[in-house]
Amino acid sequence: MTSPARLDLDPELVRTARRLARHAAAPVVSIARRHTTVSVERATLRLAGLSGADHERVPWVNHLVTAVRDQVGLEHGVTTPVYDALLRGDADDLTTLAQKASSGNVSFRLPTGREEQAARRAAARGVGVGLKRIDSARRTRERLVSRLGDPRQKPWIYLIVATGDIYEDIPQAQAAAREGADVIAVIRSTGQSLLDYVPEGATREGFAGTYATQENFRLMRAALDEVSKELGRYVRLTNYASGLCMPEIAALAGMERLDMMLNDSMYGILFRDINPIRTFVDQRFSRQIHARAGIIINTGEDNYLTTADAVEAAHTVTVSQLLNERFAKEAGLEDWQLGLGHAFEINPDLPDSFRLELAHAMLARQLFPEAPLKWMPPTKHMTGDVFRGYLLDGFFNLVGAMTGQGILLVGMMTEAVVTPFLSDRDLALQNVRYVMNAASGLTEDFHPPRDGFIQTRARQVLGEAVELLERIVHDSDPSGDPPLLAAIADGTFGLMKRPADAGKGLEGVVKRAPGYDNPAITALDAGVPAPKVTAPKGGK
Amino acid sequence: MSAVIRPYGDTTGDGMVQLSFTLPVTHDKRAEGAALQLAKKMGLDPALLVHAKPMGSDFTFFVVYGSVHHLVNLDEVVVVEREYPILSAKEANAAIRKHLHRRLVVVGACIGTDAHTVGIDAILNIKGFAGEKGLEYYSEIKVVNLGAQVLVPDLVAQARAEKADAVLISQVVTQKDAHIHNTMQMSAAFREAYPAGQVPILVAGGPRFEEGSEAKLGIDRIFGRGTTPSEVASYLVHEMSVRKGKKQP
Numbered sequence: 001m002t003s004p005a006r007l008d009l010d011p012e013l014v015r016t017a018r019r020l021a022r023h024a025a026a027p028v029v030s031i032a033r034r035h036t037t038v039s040v041e042r043a044t045l046r047l048a049g050l051s052g053a054d055h056e057r058v059p060w061v062n063h064l065v066t067a068v069r070d071q072v073g074l075e076h077g078v079t080t081p082v083y084d085a086l087l088r089g090d091a092d093d094l095t096t097l098a099q100k101a102s103s104g105n106v107s108f109r110l111p112t113g114r115e116e117q118a119a120r121r122a123a124a125r126g127v128g129v130g131l132k133r134i135d136s137a138r139r140t141r142e143r144l145v146s147r148l149g150d151p152r153q154k155p156w157i158y159l160i161v162a163t164g165d166i167y168e169d170i171p172q173a174q175a176a177a178r179e180g181a182d183v184i185a186v187i188r189s190t191g192q193s194l195l196d197y198v199p200e201g202a203t204r205e206g207f208a209g210t211y212a213t214q215e216n217f218r219l220m221r222a223a224l225d226e227v228s229k230e231l232g233r234y235v236r237l238t239n240y241a242s243g244l245c246m247p248e249i250a251a252l253a254g255m256e257r258l259d260m261m262l263n264d265s266m267y268g269i270l271f272r273d274i275n276p277i278r279t280f281v282d283q284r285f286s287r288q289i290h291a292r293a294g295i296i297i298n299t300g301e302d303n304y305l306t307t308a309d310a311v312e313a314a315h316t317v318t319v320s321q322l323l324n325e326r327f328a329k330e331a332g333l334e335d336w337q338l339g340l341g342h343a344f345e346i347n348p349d350l351p352d353s354f355r356l357e358l359a360h361a362m363l364a365r366q367l368f369p370e371a372p373l374k375w376m377p378p379t380k381h382m383t384g385d386v387f388r389g390y391l392l393d394g395f396f397n398l399v400g401a402m403t404g405q406g407i408l409l410v411g412m413m414t415e416a417v418v419t420p421f422l423s424d425r426d427l428a429l430q431n432v433r434y435v436m437n438a439a440s441g442l443t444e445d446f447h448p449p450r451d452g453f454i455q456t457r458a459r460q461v462l463g464e465a466v467e468l469l470e471r472i473v474h475d476s477d478p479s480g481d482p483p484l485l486a487a488i489a490d491g492t493f494g495l496m497k498r499p500a501d502a503g504k505g506l507e508g509v510v511k512r513a514p515g516y517d518n519p520a521i522t523a524l525d526a527g528v529p530a531p532k533v534t535a536p537k538g539g540k
Numbered sequence: 541m542s543a544v545i546r547p548y549g550d551t552t553g554d555g556m557v558q559l560s561f562t563l564p565v566t567h568d569k570r571a572e573g574a575a576l577q578l579a580k581k582m583g584l585d586p587a588l589l590v591h592a593k594p595m596g597s598d599f600t601f602f603v604v605y606g607s608v609h610h611l612v613n614l615d616e617v618v619v620v621e622r623e624y625p626i627l628s629a630k631e632a633n634a635a636i637r638k639h640l641h642r643r644l645v646v647v648g649a650c651i652g653t654d655a656h657t658v659g660i661d662a663i664l665n666i667k668g669f670a671g672e673k674g675l676e677y678y679s680e681i682k683v684v685n686l687g688a689q690v691l692v693p694d695l696v697a698q699a700r701a702e703k704a705d706a707v708l709i710s711q712v713v714t715q716k717d718a719h720i721h722n723t724m725q726m727s728a729a730f731r732e733a734y735p736a737g738q739v740p741i742l743v744a745g746g747p748r749f750e751e752g753s754e755a756k757l758g759i760d761r762i763f764g765r766g767t768t769p770s771e772v773a774s775y776l777v778h779e780m781s782v783r784k785g786k787k788q789p
Contacts, residue, residue: 175596179595208713272688306658307657307661380658421562422562422601423561426593426595426601427601
């Protein structure tokens with residue numbers, strides 16, 4: 001395949017953009033390293049093998065973290081007091097300990113000296129089991145991919161399933177794979193992102209989506225393995241590591257061999273009003289897990305375009321992509337794991353809307369040549385006129401084909417009308433196949449002139465992105481927060497003002513004490529064991 | 541002009557419609573016969589099966605054209621007419637100044653589990669919708685947008701703290717009538733929290749609300765798909781002036 005057309009961008013400006021993103025991210029990363037959250041601690045216990053819930057479906061990890069927090073606090077990490085209690089013989093295993101703790105029958109302490117060392121060693125062994133499970137899931141994926149193969153074409157075709165009932169989702173997902181989907185995303189129940197616990201077990205009741213649970217992950221992955229064998233290509237599974245339980249969902253996804261996770265650095269803050277510190281702490285942990293698990297993240301830049309004008313806000317997408325890239329790299333993710341998002345959301349009534357879309361998509365492609373960009377279909381200007389919507393999706397697919405996108409979320413003509421009919425999905429896939437077949441070779445012929453509309457527009461967007469990044473790194477607030485947090489607080493991103501000392505989940509943020517220990521973070525900070533590239537690279 | 545009409549294909553009175561659907565059967569002659577049978581039962585006669593395509597081994601997709609024998613009587617169509625004039629932002633601002641002598645306070649939120657703020661944002665954000673600026677653009681309207689997944693008690697508390705004249709709630713994604721339950725819960729909470737006659741103007745927006753079900757939901761107004769900010773602003777001004785017992789602007 002020929003490489004997509006090149007834009008004549010000023011390499012110095014591109015370097016400046018990355019330098020500013022690094023500048024903006026660094027102090028926030030430093031804050032993330034000085035804090036922990038209830039969800040990070042619960043995720044650590046999940047890695048150590050604690051699962052299940054009480055008869056009211058409150059997970060044991062929540063009980064245990066609450067009990068430890070009430071008695072000795074979380075600033076030293078949950079695992080040291082927990083494993084100290086196990087070593088002292090309070091219980092034989094974590095589940096029993098959590099059960100006893102939930103009824104107030106365990107007294108935790110912060111051990112010192114030899115006892116502290118012993119507890120830490122035991123915790124490292126316990127958590128190591130979960131990390132090994134993640135490593136082994138990654139090896140299994142690599143084996144299956146090398147045996148069954150990747151999708152034959154690029155972009156990979158990404159389809160959404162969402163019934164609310166995992167046992168309905170499974171046949172739908174298998175049918176979608178048979179119809180040509182390379183990636184299945186199971187949308188979560190609306191509202192799950194604001195639950196401060198991960199529901200347990202197979203679930204059949206969701207609102208406009210299906211709950212993300214460990215058992216649902218396992219069931220769906222097994223079903224897709226079955227259909228992968230049948231089809232002779234590895235079908236990937238996607239879910240959402242966002243919201244208040246980002247770290248736990250990431251840990252469960254790693255252990256259950258999910259392949260992609262939605263994971264955006266600022267989405268929860270801006271669009272869900274989750275506390276900024278909580279988000280950045282949770283995000284770093286979850287991304288470290290994704291890095292280790294070989295999971296491809298999908299970022300949520302499409303959201304900027306659905307809430308603001310897609311032409312005026314084009315540069316905010318670029319800024320978000322650069323920040324997402326920076327935070328991801330810092331957490332150990334590699335280029336092939338960065339499904340940076342962007343979307344086809346320009347008002348189709350605008351003159352030259354298609355040329356603008358092409359310019360924006362090419363800019364993203366060229367700024368992140370090794371990343372499997374995720375290309376998102378029109379939603380905002382889907383009006384209910386399904387015929388016009390079908391045409392719009394065709395043009396969306398054409399941009400995807402012409403600019404070498406890595407992952408293409410298939411647009412439905414019934415977007416904003418109904419949950420897609422079986423026939424809508426079939427028609428949508430026909431649309432994708434026709435365009436790919438007819439036009440993906442256009443990358444060979446298509447070279448927009450140096451000073452033409454497309455190149456000029458791309459340079460303009462990059463310029464505006466750099467200006468915005470400049471503003472961000474020079475932002476400040478009275479309490480002396482890092483510039484990025486000050487910028488988030490004063491509404492630099494859209495109209496949403498999100499101060500660092502407000503938002504949902506703030507009460508779950510804890511400043512680490514000097515003696516803080518978390519064996520998962522220690523292991524993850526040490527780096528990822530030898531990765532292997534299995535993603536659709538752009539530009540090859 | 542006759543009040544009786546039929547669908548128009550390419551000739552007056554031809555009654556032509558198009559229809560597409562899926563049947564859960566393998567594509568064969570029998571499946572096509574089944575599609576035509578459905579079309580006939582739906583009143584398409586003659587029905588023309590123009591396209592049949594298998595989708596997997598268990599489903600077939602059909603496109604059918606045909607003439608329907610039904611007649612539509614325009615005289616029997618009932619519509620709810622808007623009882624207030626649409627005002628420009630300038631007119632709305634002037635009316636608020638005249639009647640209220642202060643800014644009109646509007647508190648908005650997506651309540652329940654709904655995280656889709658697209659509706660409330662379209663009405664409130666300065667960005668607006670369909671070429672119209674949102675209520676934030678109106679100099680005489682103070683907008684407090686609480687965002688998504690706001691709990692009803694929080695909404696009531698914020699409305700009281702802001703001394704809201706109007707409360708707008710949005711319900712976009714809903715299942716199992718959640719939008720109805722949420723809205724009824726909301727209106728009940730406001731009636732409980734305020735003395736009778738002092739409850740703010742309660743407005744619900746979303747594509748699933750049934751026109752005319754305001755009384756059942758305990759609210760003042762429902763706005764459906766495609767509503768623009770000026771319609772909402774004009775309604776609020778109208779309702780405010782009615783409540784003030786003054787003449788409409």
